[in-house]
Amino acid sequence: MIEVKNVSQSYNRHGQRKTLEDINFSVREHTITALVGANGAGKSTLLGVMANLLPALSGSVLLDGTDVRRVKTNAMAKKVAFLKQTQLLSIRVTVNDLVEFGRFPHCAGRLTQLDRDKVSQALEYMNLTELRERYLDELSGGQRQRAFIAMILAQDTPYIFLDEPLNNLDVKYSVEMMKIVQRLVSELNKTVVMVLHDINFAAAYAGYIVAMKDGRIIREGVPEEMITRETLRAVFDFDFRIEKYGGKNVCLYFDNE
C-alpha cells in the first residue's frame, strides 16, 4: 500500500514557491494509475517524492504503513522500481549489463540462476534478446528506452513507477508497452503508476487517472469520469473534442471545426 499524506514540496530553499501543495492520495493496488497534467504540473516531482528520491517539505509517503524516509534503501529497491523521465547515459554498458543491474537489489551483483532467468525474461518481454550484447549508445532512442524498461522489469518489484515511459517509442511499441504494463498488472499483480502525456493512452489502458495542475491534484477518477470535456479543460486549459468510439471516450485534439 502506498499512501501520500499532505505532501508539499518545493525546490526553493525556504519553500516560497511550492511545486507540490498538499497532495493526498492512495495508490490503487493492482491497477494502472495514469498521472496526467500539463508540463510543469509536478508529476515527476510527485513520483520522485513517492520513490523517496526527493525529500518532501512536509507530509509523508507511507509504504505499507511505514514512512518511506525510514525504509532502508535496499528494502525500498525491492518494493519500488522507478524509471525516471530522462536517463543519464554516462557509462558505456551493454543492454544485458543494464538489465542485470536491475537484479542488484536482490543479488548484490552476484547473479544466481534465478536472476539470470529474470534477466532473460525481461529481455524477452521487451523484445531485446537479439540486442542484448549491444552497447546502449549504439541503440536507437526507442530501443534504449526499452532497455531501461527491461531493467525495471528485471527489478521485479510490486510497485512500478514509470515517468513518461512512452518517450521515444513508436506507435507500435507504445501500444505494445501499454499491453505489457497491463499484463504486469493482470498476470503478475503489479501496481503501476505512470506519467502519460497522451490522454487517449491513459483513457484506454489505465484503471485510474489522477490529474495534476500547478502542484495540486485537481481531479481523480476512473477514465469514464475523467474523459469529459469539462474535466479536461480544467486540467489542460485546452478544449478537446470527445467522441465515442467502440464504447469508450476518445479525445481529439486537432482544431478541425
Added chain:
Amino acid sequence: MRILIIALFVVLVALSLMIGSLGGVTPKALLAGDETALRVLLYSRIPRTAAIILSAAGLSVAGLIMQAISRNKFMSPATSGTTDAAAFGLLMSFIFLSKQSGIVQTLFAFVFALVATLLFTSVINRLKLREVVYIPLLGMMYGGLISALTTAVAYRFDAMQMMASIGLGSFARLGNFAIVYIVVAPLILSVMYASKFSIIGLGEDFAKNLGVRYRRVVFLGLAVISLISAATFVAVGPLPFIGLIIPNMATSFYGDNLKKSIIDLMLFGADFVLVCDILSRLIIYPFEMSVSLTVSIIGGVIFMIYLLRGMYGNRKQKTV
C-alpha cells in the same frame, strides 16, 4: 583477450624475476640449488616484482574507480590532487615524527590524500561544470598547488633531500616495498564493490532506485583510491599515467561494467608496468633508469594517440 593478458603476465613475471644487475638468477641455477641465486630471488627479485604488480594493478583500479565516480575519462589520482596530497602527507609525517616506519608514513599520506580528494570532488560537484576536460585541468592546478606547498614546506624544514629522493618513482628502492602489500586490501574491496561502482556511474537517483547508497559508495571509492595512491607513493613513488591510460584502454575493450573488466584491468596494468620496468632495467644495463621516466614516455605517447584518435573519431561522427 583474457588468455592473452594472462599469458603475457606469466612471461613478463618470469622475465622480471630473471633480469637484474646481478646475473646468474636463471632457472638452471635455481634448480641446481645455487644459494646466492636463491637469495637474490627471494630478497630482491620477488619483492620487486610483487611491488610492480601490486602498484600497477592498484593504480589502474584507482583510476578506473575515479573515472566511474566522476563520470570522466580524464580523471585519475594524478588529476585530482590525490597523489600530490599523498606526497604532502608523507612530508608531514617526516617533519612531525622524523623517521617513521612505512606504515605510519602511509597512514599520513592516506589521510591527506583522502581529505584533499574529498575536498576536490565536493567543490567540483558544487561547480556543476559542463565541460569534462575542465575538471582534470582544475585537478591538475589543484595538485600543482599542493605540490608547490609541499616544496615550500620542505625547504622551510630542510626536507628537500628526502622529497627529492621520492620525487621519481623507482622499484629499486629498498626497504619500503613491504608497504605495497597494503594495496591488497583495497584491491579486494574494489572487486567486491565493482558492480556498485558501475551503478553509481549512472547517477544518484539511478543508484538509489537500485538500492545502492550513493554517498557511501562514493566515499568508499575515494577511500580506496586514496589508500592505493598513498601506499604506492610511499613504496615506489609516483607512477604517472597508469591511472589514466590503463582504465581508458581497458574500458574501450570491455565497456564500463567494472565487474567484467576489473580483474583483466589489474593484469593488464601489471603487464604494462612490467614491460616498462624491464625496459628501464635493460636500456642502460647494468644501471637502471627510473621507471617513472619509462612509464611517462611510453604512457604519454599512448595517451596522445588515444586523445588524437578520440578527437578524430568525434569529428567523424559530427560530420556524418
